[in-house]
Amino acid sequence: MKFVLILTVFLLCVGIGVFYSSKFQKRKKFFDALISLADKLSLEINFSRERLKVLIESFDENHKKNLLKVCERYLDFLDKKSELTKEFLFEEAKVLRNDEKDLVFMFFKALGRRDVENQTKELQGFVSRFSEVKTKCDAEQKKYGALSIKLGVVAGLFWAVIMF
Amino acid sequence: MLEKILPDKLSEILNNKINLKAVNEIRLRTDKPVLVSVGGKNFFVCENGLTSNIAQAIFANKLMIEDVIFRASECSIYSVNEQIKRGYIVTDEAVRIGIGGDLIEEDGKVKTISNFCCCNLRIPHTVKNCSLSAFSHIVNGSFVRSALIVSPPGCGKTTFLRDFVFQLSQRDISLNVLLLDERGELDFGINSLYTDKLSFFDKQKGFESGIRALSPDVIVTDEIGQEKDISALEYACGCGVKILASAHCDTLENFLKKPLFERLQKNKIFSRYVFLSKRNGPGTFEGVYDENLSRIYKAF
Numbered sequence: 001m002k003f004v005l006i007l008t009v010f011l012l013c014v015g016i017g018v019f020y021s022s023k024f025q026k027r028k029k030f031f032d033a034l035i036s037l038a039d040k041l042s043l044e045i046n047f048s049r050e051r052l053k054v055l056i057e058s059f060d061e062n063h064k065k066n067l068l069k070v071c072e073r074y075l076d077f078l079d080k081k082s083e084l085t086k087e088f089l090f091e092e093a094k095v096l097r098n099d100e101k102d103l104v105f106m107f108f109k110a111l112g113r114r115d116v117e118n119q120t121k122e123l124q125g126f127v128s129r130f131s132e133v134k135t136k137c138d139a140e141q142k143k144y145g146a147l148s149i150k151l152g153v154v155a156g157l158f159w160a161v162i163m164f
Numbered sequence: 165m166l167e168k169i170l171p172d173k174l175s176e177i178l179n180n181k182i183n184l185k186a187v188n189e190i191r192l193r194t195d196k197p198v199l200v201s202v203g204g205k206n207f208f209v210c211e212n213g214l215t216s217n218i219a220q221a222i223f224a225n226k227l228m229i230e231d232v233i234f235r236a237s238e239c240s241i242y243s244v245n246e247q248i249k250r251g252y253i254v255t256d257e258a259v260r261i262g263i264g265g266d267l268i269e270e271d272g273k274v275k276t277i278s279n280f281c282c283c284n285l286r287i288p289h290t291v292k293n294c295s296l297s298a299f300s301h302i303v304n305g306s307f308v309r310s311a312l313i314v315s316p317p318g319c320g321k322t323t324f325l326r327d328f329v330f331q332l333s334q335r336d337i338s339l340n341v342l343l344l345d346e347r348g349e350l351d352f353g354i355n356s357l358y359t360d361k362l363s364f365f366d367k368q369k370g371f372e373s374g375i376r377a378l379s380p381d382v383i384v385t386d387e388i389g390q391e392k393d394i395s396a397l398e399y400a401c402g403c404g405v406k407i408l409a410s411a412h413c414d415t416l417e418n419f420l421k422k423p424l425f426e427r428l429q430k431n432k433i434f435s436r437y438v439f440l441s442k443r444n445g446p447g448t449f450e451g452v453y454d455e456n457l458s459r460i461y462k463a464f
Contacts, residue, residue, distance in 0.1 A: 045242050049240075049242060049243045050240075050243070051238045051239070051240045051243055052238070052240045053238065053239065053240075078239045080167075080168060080172075080235070111239075112234065112239040112241055113234060113241055114241060115241065115242050115245040115248075115275065115276040116242045116245060117275070118276075119241075119242045
């Protein structure tokens with residue numbers, strides 16, 4: 001019974017470490033997917049001038065998952081089912097920081113509001129800003145992501161030794 | 165029809181408190197009251213429907229206008245920029261939204277309109293049999309004469325043309341009709357077996373490729389008024405195709421003063437001229453004139 005309890009506490013600590021680490025991973029994947037979306041929009045708007053809704057609906061499903069329902073919520077706004085607010089857009093994207101949310105919100109707010117040339121320029125501007133954020137996320141993920149797991153393991157071992 | 169475009173509050177009032185079938189136009193101007201034209205008369209929109217009292221009126225703002233244009237473009241302004249350059253957007257349901265704002269030019273070419281400050285939503289209507297008064301003067305058995313429908317803006321020229329095509333199909337006159345729909349608003353509610361359509365073509369290209377590719381018997385087109393339009397009409401006429409078109413002008417006297425229309429008349433492009441007005445509401449039939457502009461029918 002004692003060993004089961006120790007194992008449970010150990011796994012719990014490691015789990016908390018992994019959970020914190022996954023936050024960094026999610027942010028990195030989020031901006032990765034967002035860059036892909038902005039690139040796709042930039043290309044398609046230049047090439048086919050297809051409507052925004054069609055372009056977002058046809059965006060790769062795996063990337064969409066990494067965007068933490070932001071795409072689905074933006075599509076709701078396009079369908080006039082809701083207003084475009086930060087609270088609504090990022091309801092399931094809690095891993096983002098406030099300044100990141102501001103940037104992403106600006107991106108979605110600017111979509112579809114310009115002619116091809118200006119929209120493309122604007123999208124390219126966002127791609128470079130997202131790339132900067134992604135580089136930061138990458139560094140943080142390497143630094144703190146691994147650290148969280150390590151801290152989880154250390155804390156687990158600490159409690160295991162104490163309980164033993 | 166308008167709920168996709170207009171702000172929720174305005175759309176709710178228009179749908180629940182105003183008879184939309186009677187509305188011809190909705191005008192939004194920055195910081196001015198929302199204006200609705202019903203049967204040729206203007207009213208303000210208020211919480212309870214329509215009013216003449218400005219104190220009760222709902223005011224439009226810049227954000228509202230930008231949002232209407234954004235929604236009308238299906239949230240993709242870039243996809244309708246060619247239309248915006250010409251000053252309007254036409255939705256799938258043939259609502260024409262005239263746009264006012266700042267013209268952006270580069271190297272003498274129009275790039276776009278930005279900083280939208282006003283818009284005018286023209287709501288299409290199907291007025292069944294509105295072309296019947298003039299129909300017998302244009303169609304004789306299965307023979308169709310070329311005709312020009314003349315009136316000031318908002319008097320029902322496009323509605324007339326739509327109904328005319330509908331009437332042709334109702335009578336089983338199996339003439340191939342080509343709708344040359346430069347702005348995408350002509351083909352609304354027309355369900356004809358003998359109709360082809362070219363959308364968003366300018367007149368010159370439309371007439372040329374339409375005649376070559378679709379060999380129509382009759383071409384129906386809206387709003388002629390430029391030199392190149394007249395050249396396109398002359399080309400079509402030379403090909404033996406009958407034309408039904410519309411043009412802006414208020415009276416016969418003013419019509420004759422315009423050099424372009426004088427050219428039309430001189431070259432006998434049209435055999436019939438039908439004049440409409442707003443005298444008893446949009447679509448009031450004024451009279452029909454022959455190719456020499458002699459009156460052959462007077463309504464009043």
